[in-house]
Amino acid sequence: MIDKNINKIRSDIPNYVELIAISKTKPNEDIMKAYMNGHRSFGENKIQEMSIKFEELPKDIIWHMVGHVQSNKIKYMAPYVNLIHGVDSFKSIKIINKEGQKNNRILNCLLQLKISEEDSKFGLEANSIKKIIFSDEYDQMKNVKIRGIMAMATNTKNKDIIRNEFIYAKHIFDEISAIDNNLEILSMGMSNDYHIAIECGSNMIRLGSLIFGERNY
Ligand SMILES: *Cc1c(COP(=O)(O)O)cnc(C)c1O
Numbered sequence: 001m002i003d004k005n006i007n008k009i010r011s012d013i014p015n016y017v018e019l020i021a022i023s024k025t026k027p028n029e030d031i032m033k034a035y036m037n038g039h040r041s042f043g044e045n046k047i048q049e050m051s052i053k054f055e056e057l058p059k060d061i062i063w064h065m066v067g068h069v070q071s072n073k074i075k076y077m078a079p080y081v082n083l084i085h086g087v088d089s090f091k092s093i094k095i096i097n098k099e100g101q102k103n104n105r106i107l108n109c110l111l112q113l114k115i116s117e118e119d120s121k122f123g124l125e126a127n128s129i130k131k132i133i134f135s136d137e138y139d140q141m142k143n144v145k146i147r148g149i150m151a152m153a154t155n156t157k158n159k160d161i162i163r164n165e166f167i168y169a170k171h172i173f174d175e176i177s178a179i180d181n182n183l184e185i186l187s188m189g190m191s192n193d194y195h196i197a198i199e200c201g202s203n204m205i206r207l208g209s210l211i212f213g214e215r216n217y
Pocket residue numbers: 022024045066067190191192206207208209210
């Protein structure tokens with residue numbers, strides 16, 4: 001089923017939209033089913049789980065950290081992570097830069113924009129994002145590169161709420177990417193709302209349950 005699910009989603013989304021398979025809580029054999037079907041980009045939200053999978057699975061897998069980024073965990077992903085989605089403080093940017101330096105890598109990350117009123121969602125206000133991106137301090141960092149924005153909509157059945165939040169994220173993304181052309185990724189859309197996200201301009205979607213089935217925590 002996993003390969004069928006991926007094929008179906010792929011045939012259903014525009015080519016420019018990158019699909020990240022969110023494999024959190026799922027076993028290696030599930031990831032390998034997607035891998036054997038040609039899929040390479042996977043996302044996890046817990047660093048320990050991601051690092052174990054990184055060790056055990058083929059080395060050409062492209063790993064995405066999609067969980068909230070705790071600054072004391074960055075050192076564990078710095079050697080191999082491809083994109084860190086949920087960055088929501090300048091403090092984390094500084095630590096990512098430092099860990100990138102130690103590993104002689106440039107670490108790609110996304111700033112998480114707060115678009116939902118829900119308390120459980122992390123994220124920065126648009127003004128804080130602009131302040132970071134256009135600061136001299138960030139400009140001088142050599143080992144971290146902000147590549148765009150990540151956003152999570154409110155968990156609701158009300159599509160108008162979701163749509164308005166995604167439209168807002170696209171608006172902010174357009175503003176900042178017009179000034180800095182390193183900012184090219186807009187990561188938004190999950191299993192329940194990716195159609196709306198793509199309509200609103202997302203170019204990276206993060207799908208878990210639609211690919212791997214419901215998670216049992
Ligand atoms: C779990 C998770 C997803 C995937 O959620 P699904 O609803 O299973 O598609 C996407 N993004 C983040 C940040 C997640 O934590």
